Amino acid sequence: MTAAASARPAVAGLLVSDVDSTFLTQEVIELVAEHAEVRDRVEEITTAAMRGELDFSQSLRARVALLEGLEESVLAEVRAVLVPTPGVLELVSRAKADGWIVALVSGGFHEVIDELAAASGIDHVLANRFEIEGGRLTGRVSGPIIDGTAKRHALQEYARMYRVPAERIVAMGDGANDREMLQAAGTGIAFRAKPALREVADVSLEGPSLLDAWPHLQTAAVR
Template sequence: MSAAAPARGLLVSDVDSTFLTQEVIELVAEHAGVRDRVEEITTAAMRGELDFAGSLRARVALLAGLDASVLAAVREVLVPTDGAIELMRRAHDAGWVTALVSGGFHEVIDPLAAEVGIDHVVANRFAVQDGKLTGEVSGPIIDGEAKRATLEELAERHGVDRARTVAVGDGANDAAMVRAAGTGVAFRAKPALREVADVVLDGPSMLDLWPYLEGAPVA
């Protein structure tokens, strides 16, 4: 049996405030009554003022004791960014591999990604014991370097030349991934990411990325 042909390209998107209009951990924090504090830490991390891994641990710690059933409620209120789902579906139909790489959480993101038909999801996981969040992250934290490594690993796995990779994000923790991509896109982004991106887009629609998927037909 012959090996599968390489994909036409690789499109990797951040999730919070990029593929989604919201920050997932802030939606969870609202159920714990600590949204304001979590928002403060998130904002500082996205500006590059705090180490992402440390900031994530601090935010998740504030959720200790929260019933894990709230994650289903959070999934029900997710709002994809205008054009995000259509962009992923167009890319997939054009022969591109699609991926979400997130500092957010599998428990919330996975069902939507499956519905859209996204090929890969890499994210964090909440540690849960006796049906409640422990306040810790389960497994390695998906920080900026993990995002970069994921882009490189997926490109190699699918036989995609680095020049045919597109990565899009909004915050400082997306900078390494955006720099590593053939085309790095800052979408409605913080200054820390805008400074290193090849392309800066201010939206409102993620379909504005479509012309940058080299080789894909422009509608």
């Protein structure tokens, strides 16, 4: 092994992505809300929160409260209809092949996204959890809410864990609650994003494919 090869970092970079409307084309909580026949009300709250008009934690509690009494079994039905954003699975595959760590940090829910994340080769997932009792959703979140600050903290923790400097971190998202993690990354990518996120992003992508982010990962990896 040459000296140059031995000096090369074991981890090429860290890619951290939001899930709803970024890794996925959908908003998970809206898919769940459809089964409770409250999707329109949940969509209104989601849209206001992503524009930065509502505190994310408060908005999430309000949305989850509308799901009280819903049978846990509907979560399997939601998992079955998840649609990854075009290009995102190829992006993850290329990143993993090149030595990147890939993490999902989400205001969505573990119960819905974990299975797809595992199948996609994702290294880490941080998300909310529904409180479930007696096979039904209680209308409450179990544990701390994953808001914008929690997303940033997760990004920073993964960076410390793998010793990845900020310039080799890429973060992707679409809404106001992704602002902090994009600002903490060396490259912040706003994907089909709300104005509140575009104003702090280094790169704005209009889609439809997230594979358009690949050149930015390649650039970050050699910094």
